[in-house]
Amino acid sequence: MSTTPQQSNSALNSDAIEPDKLHRSMGVWNSFTLGFAVVSPVVGLYAIIGVQTTVTGGGWFAALVICLVMQLLVATVYAELSSQFPIAGGAYKWSRQLGGVVAGQYAGVIYVSSTIAMLTTTAYTGGIWLATFWGSSDGGGPMMVFWGAVFLLLCMLLNLAPVNIFKSIVALGVYAEIVGSFGIALLLFFFFRQYGFSELFQHLGTGTAPTETAAFMTALAIAGWAFIGFDACSTTAEETHQPKRMVPRAIFFSLMGVGTIVLFNSAALILTFDHDTLINTSKTADPVTPLITSSLGAWIEKPFSGVVMVAFLACGASVVKYTSRIVYSMAREGNMPAVLSNVTADKTPRNAILFTVMLAALGLLLGLNDGAVATIIAFGTGGLYAMFAMTTGVGLFARLAGRWNPALGELKLGVWGVIINFVAFLWSLFELINIAWPRSYAVATDAPWWQLWAIPLVLGSILSMTTVFILVNKFRDNSKIPV
Numbered sequence: 001m002s003t004t005p006q007q008s009n010s011a012l013n014s015d016a017i018e019p020d021k022l023h024r025s026m027g028v029w030n031s032f033t034l035g036f037a038v039v040s041p042v043v044g045l046y047a048i049i050g051v052q053t054t055v056t057g058g059g060w061f062a063a064l065v066i067c068l069v070m071q072l073l074v075a076t077v078y079a080e081l082s083s084q085f086p087i088a089g090g091a092y093k094w095s096r097q098l099g100g101v102v103a104g105q106y107a108g109v110i111y112v113s114s115t116i117a118m119l120t121t122t123a124y125t126g127g128i129w130l131a132t133f134w135g136s137s138d139g140g141g142p143m144m145v146f147w148g149a150v151f152l153l154l155c156m157l158l159n160l161a162p163v164n165i166f167k168s169i170v171a172l173g174v175y176a177e178i179v180g181s182f183g184i185a186l187l188l189f190f191f192f193r194q195y196g197f198s199e200l201f202q203h204l205g206t207g208t209a210p211t212e213t214a215a216f217m218t219a220l221a222i223a224g225w226a227f228i229g230f231d232a233c234s235t236t237a238e239e240t241h242q243p244k245r246m247v248p249r250a251i252f253f254s255l256m257g258v259g260t261i262v263l264f265n266s267a268a269l270i271l272t273f274d275h276d277t278l279i280n281t282s283k284t285a286d287p288v289t290p291l292i293t294s295s296l297g298a299w300i301e302k303p304f305s306g307v308v309m310v311a312f313l314a315c316g317a318s319v320v321k322y323t324s325r326i327v328y329s330m331a332r333e334g335n336m337p338a339v340l341s342n343v344t345a346d347k348t349p350r351n352a353i354l355f356t357v358m359l360a361a362l363g364l365l366l367g368l369n370d371g372a373v374a375t376i377i378a379f380g381t382g383g384l385y386a387m388f389a390m391t392t393g394v395g396l397f398a399r400l401a402g403r404w405n406p407a408l409g410e411l412k413l414g415v416w417g418v419i420i421n422f423v424a425f426l427w428s429l430f431e432l433i434n435i436a437w438p439r440s441y442a443v444a445t446d447a448p449w450w451q452l453w454a455i456p457l458v459l460g461s462i463l464s465m466t467t468v469f470i471l472v473n474k475f476r477d478n479s480k481i482p483v
Contacts, residue, residue: 030167031233031240031247033174035254037318038229040173041261042181042311047125048222049269050287053278055222055442056215058203061266063219064226068259070431071227073424075255077392079248080417082234084409086243089329090234091391096333098398102470107390108330109466110459114383115323116356118228119152120363121380122319126312127151132289133305145367152364155316156357159324160350166317173314180307182261184292184300185268192295193271200270208441218442221435226262228384230255232322235329244410320360324352382435382455389428396421 052060078091087093092111096104127148136143158166204219205212233250237243240250270278273291281287288308293301328349331340340352398404399418406417413420436455443451450457 031236031250032253033170034236034318034321035230035233035250036257037170037173037314038232038322039227039254039258040177040311040315041258041265042177042308043122043315044226044258045262045265046288046308048225049266050282052219052222053207053282055207055209056204056219057206057209058275059201060219060223061200061270063216063223064263064266067220067223068227068263070427072255073420074388074392074428075230075251076420077395077424078231078234079251080406080409080411080413081395082237082247082251083244083411084406086237086240086247088235088238088325090231090237091387092326093329095390095394098404099394103394104333105335105470106463106466107387108326108335109462110383110390111326111387112323112330113462114380114387115319115326116359116363117380117383119316119319119323119356119360122312122316123148123152123360123364124367126316129305129309129312133309141368145364148364148367149361151316152357152361154313155320156353158317159320159353160348170314170318173311176307176310177261180304181265181311184304185265188272188295189268194274195271200267203275210441217434218439220431221437224385224431224435225381227255227259228381232318235322235325248411320353320356324349324356327356328352378435378454379458382432383459385428385432385435386459389425389432392421392425392428396425
């Protein structure tokens with residue numbers, strides 16, 4: 001039986017309104033700060049600047065610009081969907097309703113897996129800054145895992161605390177990023193800058209990448225990490241006031257705000273320090289603090305690490321909220337244990353939060369092996385681009401097949417919507433393949449083969465297990481039909 005656009009749209013809208021178990025406590029500012037904290041200029045830039053410089057040698061600023069522009073097209077598709085279908089779970093729910101139940105199951109598994117990998121990555125790197133702030137930066141894998149676990153515990157407590165405490169911490173993280181990292185970048189740019197703007201595009205191909213082309217493609221792949229997470233605004237739509245209007249705005253504002261700060265901060269660092277200094281500090285666990293203290297003095301080290309720590313905590317707490325709402329939505333649909341869809345008296349999905357943190361903590365144990373950490377980081381990025389590709393692909397299919405009529409939404413783009421959707425899908429697919437591409441020069445020289453093929457192996461394993469699960473359930477359902 002075919003489905004008309006009106007039937008598909010009304011079905012999704014009715015699902016969006018039906019449960020309303022979550023408390024609508026977020027305005028557009030809260031939704032923006034959540035998205036801003038998840039994308040996080042500090043987390044995004046400081047996590048990639050070292051590897052960008054080491055692998056590409058330099059000249060990676062152009063890759064950041066291109067990646068931001070293309071991600072804005074992806075965000076436009078998400079905003080268009082959010083303006084019509086504001087519901088917990090966001091892209092998972094859209095894939096299920098517009099692409100079918102099976103598409104939703106694949107989308108949900110990819111989404112949860114990749115966001116939990118993202119949370120594990122944030123906890124591991126955030127734990128390093130937590131340890132640095134408390135003067136315990138010297139330690140091997142076990143100590144880093146310990147600090148990562150402490151970081152996760154704090155993020156969990158923030159999500160279980162009254163909503164006003166959570167919103168305050170996230171807002172504090174945004175202020176810390178703007179005042180701290182952006183403020184320091186302003187000082188560097190206007191008072192310590194040594195080079196002309198041409199320096200932003202120099203030295204490409206002088207790192208471990210064998211050619212300029214390889215360096216640029218790798219730079220695009222690495223830059224992908226800096227502009228993910230804006231979709232967090234859509235997963236919490238059921239907790240946002242006037243979501244059809246506010247969520248699309250929050251998606252755009254968060255990505256544009258983060259993108260502007262990432263571009264400016266990266267430019268300030270590149271134009272302030274000579275190339276050899278950037279290369280040397282990129283080989284350390286913390287490539288940024290030595291650069292800042294060398295210009296502003298040793299006194300800035302403690303306040304700066306405190307600013308970064310708060311930014312990471314806001315990011316981690318936001319990723320817990322972001323991921324737990326996907327888990328909650330899947331459980332509500334019957335694709336995960338029903339107990340994960342329970343909410344407390346104050347409408348907090350506590351079980352989904354605990355489940356999310358538990359899985360991230362298990363992933364954190366892989367931090368005992370540096371190679372495994374790199375695999376988690378790679379999959380966290382690649383998995384989310386797989387989700388971007390699936391969401392934009394399902395959206396494009398639904399448009400062309402007549403299953404979705406975007407004109408019924410609040411955000412009306414007309415024919416431009418189709419063009420943007422098509423380009424966003426091609427970009428997401430390209431970036432997924434680019435991130436997953438095995439590059440021996442981008443990892444340790446003695447890295448095992450499975451680390452090079454981490455994303456195809458992990459993503460393939462997840463999809464294969466999901467396929468088996470779907471087929472087994474289908475066989476069971478068919479066997480129950482009386483002959």
